[in-house]
Amino acid sequence: METVQELVPLAKEMMAHRSGRKLVKLYVLxxxxxxxxxxxxxxxxxxxxxxxxSSQQDREAAAAELQAARERKALRSRALLEQGKxxxxxxxxxxxxxxxxxx
Numbered sequence: 001m002e003t004v005q006e007l008v009p010l011a012k013e014m015m016a017h018r019s020g021r022k023l024v025k026l027y028v029l030x031x032x033x034x035x036x037x038x039x040x041x042x043x044x045x046x047x048x049x050x051x052x053x054s055s056q057q058d059r060e061a062a063a064a065e066l067q068a069a070r071e072r073k074a075l076r077s078r079a080l081l082e083q084g085k086x087x088x089x090x091x092x093x094x095x096x097x098x099x100x101x102x103x
Contacts, residue, residue, distance in 0.1 A: 007031055 014024050
């Protein structure tokens, strides 16, 4: 249906041909749902620039958090190296001692 004005003549014609009321209700329901879909699409189109701006800010905040976490990790590894401890030896020391007699 291109316009809403076509619905009334269609309904009258269907009633004149003795079409069931269920069929008329089905056409009216379909038309209402299509109209609702168009309205929701227009609302989404109008508000999409605002949601895109907020998602851009969220991505920038996540990137800043990731960068801060990387910097903290780098500082921790530098501190361990300055103390003379290697992180690999600290993590694997016990596992190596348990596997000395394994074949």
